[in-house]
Amino acid sequence: MPNSCILAIGNTGNGKSFTATIFGAKDVRIGHSTKSETDTITVHNIKDGGFYIDTPGFDDSDEHKDDEDTKRSIFFKMMESGIENITTILWFVTPDDRAKASYKRQAKFIESLAKYYNGNAWDNTIIVTKGASDSNNAGPRDAAREMATSLLKTGEFRILLFENLPPKSVYRKMHLSSDELNEYGVFKESEPERILAKYESLMEGHVERPIALKIRKVKCLKCPEETDPRLASPNCHLDSEFFHPNTESVHQGNVIDIHPASDFYKHSDSYVGATTRNVFDNSPQAWTVRAVTFGRINPDRPEFVPGYWNCCKNNDANALGCKHIYHCCERAYSSSGCEKIYDGCKHKVWETACHTICKNCKKKLDDIGCKSRCKNCKHDNPLSIKGCIDVSHKFP
Structure with missing residues (x-):
């Protein structure tokens, strides 16, 4: 998969980081990551010049909590890393017969990746289920169906690691070959090439039709925020004012010799x-x-x-x-x-600066500010700051 970009999403503990090693990522900590590590978005370099984006776990409850921040952080990380196309989305889930709210939010995020893309994000998605082939997995697919235009090309990979099976597991007792185990979705951690081969077969054609993120700037119809709706803070800053963000003391005029x-x-x-x-x-x-x-x-x-x-x-x-x-x-x-002074204020160069201006635009502080901020909370509308008013954005 040359130049592939794989985005792994899902709840914590479903195998995202382990799968990064399957694709050739180095220095991945498995099984004993700290909370700060599991909250971090990591872009791993993988073979053939590709990337594997390991993301924080989405909230496993049916409450909203921090999922919005997680989604926005994923977009920011991709922008920061210069990633414009997603080759494959690996959606890590557990067997579940309910289309619970957390799955619906994750499916909505997958759909949002193709907001300005003409194709179908689900054509490049593989649902990776941590469970054997006989387990019920209707919940995630039902959640996806509510968001997706079509799931016809959506891949599915049910996987259990042989080393994690209990001693009395039927798959251990049957003394099956690797080929036979793989038919039941059981793979050995000691045979990563078999897992990789399965992924690559499901990813066939993804490189030719990557999901283009197509970041755009759109202005909210309610507040001054202008950004891609997928990057917007959850709530509005309804009223804005212009201000000078940084000030500095300077002398007036240019330095001359007198x-x-x-x-x-x-x-x-x-x-x-x-x-x-x-x-x-x-x-x-x-x-x-x-x-x-x-x-x-x-x-x-x-x-x-x-x-x-x-x-x-x-x-x-x-x-x-x-x-x-x-x-x-x-x-x-x-x-x-023999002496240097400023021709505007006539002060010597070593004297204390006499004039305060905006460090950003170099204008006097009584001029119109060069940056916008919220009148209410004084935040200068960075995308990382939540809106101060409990009103949702309205983007056209």
């Missing part, structure tokens, strides 16, 4: 070479002094010799600086800013 202080001009080096020297004073006053003192005093006058700026060689001590820089960092005027 110089926080103004620019100015300066010389990068010192002023050097300036000095004062005495020179001959040729003024009338100096000559008068010389005449009065008969030349003994020859007054000179001081003369300033200018220097120059070592950086630019300009000899004007008051000249404008030759370097255009910023006060804050003394970088060149054309250089990038």
Whole structure:
């Protein structure tokens, strides 16, 4: 059965996990699974690239209880695993002459797998009965008939494991061969290839006509929930509102580089070479002094010799600086800013964020929300949350 996908459903203890090993699933715990394991949906890889989906037990009572959650969880697991087609449905039941409510709910689930599929899900279904061929099994079939369009191609496999028979069982006393035992629906656990051969004969043609799940989105006519009816929570969230699911604090605008202080001009080096020297004073006053003192005093006058700026060689001590820089960092005027700020709020990048927005849509919190939630219970309508109002959905 290359690329087959087998879905096993039914009550706990009817052989779903054991059958997974028959199809080649590894690391399957049989007979001593914990409650958490029996509540888990497991997709096993089997031979030839196929899958075997082992599901939690449906409720064995006639009450509704958690069957709806189980069914929705099975659909979610198939979607999560990318499974779009079911090759074979193995419906594990026990001999019963009553079409009890639990069987009707399970049959309804099988029927729902083909909700948008043009074919008949029962053509790809095998009813696996944990009991000998002489046991009464009318109950499950009667329950199926209430839901099915036709059961003509529905297979049936009645199976008892030889190792589980009591010591005084007639099948033990008769010392029958494996072929003879198999005719009575008795198979040896030590001969799994015989069980597999029986399944494969019943599954003939299933690969050519798989059940297409065809997940669709449909809006409830009563509430905002829009999903595949098979995935919908049992009850409605009747009134919704838009909200922002997550918030974060941010600065306004983009990060830019600035110089926080103004620019100015300066010389990068010192002023050097300036000095004062005495020179001959040729003024009338100096000559008068010389005449009065008969030349003994020859007054000179001081003369300033200018220097120059070592950086630019300009000899004007008051000249404008030759370097255009910023006060804050003394970088060149054309250089990038020495400090990062947000151009919207003008805050430095290391300062505490000043603005709260929606993390999801990046809008202000006073804008219309980007996600819908129930006004009553504030749940944001995830499919895993039951509706808060005890009103059933109405899908077109």
